[in-house]
Amino acid sequence: MKIVLFGASGMIGQGVLRECLAAPDVERVVSVGRAPLGITHEKLREVIHADFTDFTPIAAELACDACLFCLGVSSAGMSEADYTRVTHDFTVAAAQTILRVSPSCTFIYVSGAGSDEQARSMWARVKGKTETALLAMPFKAAYMFRPGGIQPMHGAKSKTRSYRIAYTVAWPLLPVLKAFGAITTTERLGRAMLNAVRRGAPSKYLGTREINALAR
Numbered sequence: 001m002k003i004v005l006f007g008a009s010g011m012i013g014q015g016v017l018r019e020c021l022a023a024p025d026v027e028r029v030v031s032v033g034r035a036p037l038g039i040t041h042e043k044l045r046e047v048i049h050a051d052f053t054d055f056t057p058i059a060a061e062l063a064c065d066a067c068l069f070c071l072g073v074s075s076a077g078m079s080e081a082d083y084t085r086v087t088h089d090f091t092v093a094a095a096q097t098i099l100r101v102s103p104s105c106t107f108i109y110v111s112g113a114g115s116d117e118q119a120r121s122m123w124a125r126v127k128g129k130t131e132t133a134l135l136a137m138p139f140k141a142a143y144m145f146r147p148g149g150i151q152p153m154h155g156a157k158s159k160t161r162s163y164r165i166a167y168t169v170a171w172p173l174l175p176v177l178k179a180f181g182a183i184t185t186t187e188r189l190g191r192a193m194l195n196a197v198r199r200g201a202p203s204k205y206l207g208t209r210e211i212n213a214l215a216r
Helices: 011-022 056-062 080-101 122-135 161-179 186-199 208-214
Strands: 002-006 028-033 044-048 066-069 106-110 141-146 149-151 183-185 205-207
Touching: 002 011, 011 028, 011 186, 028 056, 044 056, 056 080, 066 080, 066 186, 080 106, 080 122, 106 122, 106 186, 122 141, 141 186, 149 186, 183 186, 183 208, 186 208, 205 208
Parallel strands: 002 028, 002 066, 028 044, 066 106, 106 141, 141 205, 149 183
Antiparallel strands: none
């Protein structure tokens, strides 16, 4: 299958890319970004694109069996308008273009635990609005992944300094949190996404426990 991946330079995207490249049934991964990843692989094709509000110029590159949308930023220090532009507008623009060229594809969006259009938190409202927009599109299937804590694996690193510090501080507690199903990993996220494409998922919304179960 052919996968289109957004956000491959981020912590989650790094883990998802690794699992895609390792999967025997993934023939091609098209990574869409604004800068090169700095890696090479026979399955990987990088498409560098500047304007994330308009993907029409690269529409042909986005034909796929599944889109794994891992692009995201921290809302810290951002206005709601700016956060909406990156989180909602970029995602919807990509999804609309992919829907035109591959209406039978599966679209998977990395949202977050607590996403809800009616939430008090700005980031949760924007994520919830994005989920609603995606689920209204007639893809073959669309799944909203809502992980809570995520353990980076195999060298994956967050680009957000505060997140890196938090992972370092929480590291001694990770075995306990994993035992209680309170966190997932970048590896499990990637595997769960691919399994959702292969055989579907039990719900359009998947929290940490559902992600971990689907990764098996």
